[in-house]
Amino acid sequence: EAGVAQSPRYKIIEKRQSVAFWCNPISGHATLYWYQQILGQGPKLLIQFQNNGVVDDSQLPKDRFSAERLKGVDSTLKIQPAKLEDSAVYLCASSGGGDSYNEQFFGPGTRLTVL
Amino acid sequence: TQLLEQSPQFLSIQEGENLTVYCNSSSVFSSLQWYRQEPGEGPVLLVTVVTGGEVKKLKRLTFQFGDARKDSSLHITAAQPGDTGLYLCARRGAGSYQLTFGKGTKLSVIP
Numbered sequence: 001e002a003g004v005a006q007s008p009r010y011k012i013i014e015k016r017q018s019v020a021f022w023c024n025p026i027s028g029h030a031t032l033y034w035y036q037q038i039l040g041q042g043p044k045l046l047i048q049f050q051n052n053g054v055v056d057d058s059q060l061p062k063d064r065f066s067a068e069r070l071k072g073v074d075s076t077l078k079i080q081p082a083k084l085e086d087s088a089v090y091l092c093a094s095s096g097g098g099d100s101y102n103e104q105f106f107g108p109g110t111r112l113t114v115l
Numbered sequence: 116t117q118l119l120e121q122s123p124q125f126l127s128i129q130e131g132e133n134l135t136v137y138c139n140s141s142s143v144f145s146s147l148q149w150y151r152q153e154p155g156e157g158p159v160l161l162v163t164v165v166t167g168g169e170v171k172k173l174k175r176l177t178f179q180f181g182d183a184r185k186d187s188s189l190h191i192t193a194a195q196p197g198d199t200g201l202y203l204c205a206r207r208g209a210g211s212y213q214l215t216f217g218k219g220t221k222l223s224v225i226p
Contacts, residue, residue, distance in 0.1 A: 004157070031212070042119075042203050042216030043158065056213060091157050095212065102212040106157025 002026065004107035006092050012113045018080040021110045025073070025094030031055075033104060034067055034077050035091040043091055049075065079112075087114045118142070119204055119217035127223040131193055136220040138204035139186045145207055147187050148214070149178055152201040161189075194224045 005024040013019050025032050030051050035043035046065065048055040052072040060067065064083070069075040079086055089109040095102045120139045128134055138147065146165045150158035162171050164180035164187060171178045175198075177190040191198055201221050205214040 033213075041218050042205070043214075044216070045213055048213060093157070103160050103163075104212075104214065106159070108156050 004092055004094055004105055006090075006107035006110055008110055009108065010111050010113075012115065013082055014115050015084055016081040018078065019082055019112060020076050020078045021090050021092075021112075023075045023077070023092030023107060025075070025092070026096065026105055029094035029096040029105075030072070031095045031102070032069055032075050033093040033095075034075070035093065035106075037089040037091055037109070039088070046077070082112075082114045084114050087112055118215050119206060121202075121204060121217040121220050123220060124218065125221050125223075127225065128194055130195060130224055130226050133190065133192050134194060134222070135188055135190045136202055136222070137186065137188050138217055140206065141185070143184045144180075144187075145184075147180060147184075148205045148207075149187070149189055150203040150205060150216075152203060152219070153199075158201075158203055191222075194222075196224045196226050198222060199224050 007022050011019055032049045034046045036046050037043040046060045047057040047067045049069045052069050065079055067077045089111050091106050091109045093104040093106045095104045118140055122137050148163045149161045151161055152158040162178045164178055167182045167184045169180040175192045179188045201219045203216050203219045205216045
């Protein structure tokens, strides 16, 4: 079974530029999550989708971050404009709900550096 | 607000040694998960603990959930270089599948 795919793996941009990340979850997984992991910290949830609808985006900085999952499969996360403090690894995870604890499977992440 | 405290933050040991890392909270967990994250990769689930006092073993790893379900520990016996990584604990939100992670313990096992 293929895992969660993310691209690009690395991205370097200057502040005030825009950037987009792409995630392809495990086939059949209805729930998709985007996390931000700043160096030295654990992942922090930014947004959760159930199919193509948003379940929770309370921690998403909506003035600069946006995310979509139009067809309920792939998802993109965009930052516009980027700030220095956005430097982090952006992790995508998916879960299928097949077990009672809804195990999340993580992709390898996109490491963003904002200069 | 940091709901989960993990200690120690960093740990460097020699191959063959034993170690324990901790995850604590002031509030009760409905369930707790432990993940390992290797450099350049996403976290991978190791175990889920649910019942107070529960002990689970995964080869050389032993996970314990405190009786009051406010703390958990991970003990590694005879650590190997392949155990190197960031160990994260995470709790589920009440009534949801969302996870809140601690900051993690960064373990280095020196050959």
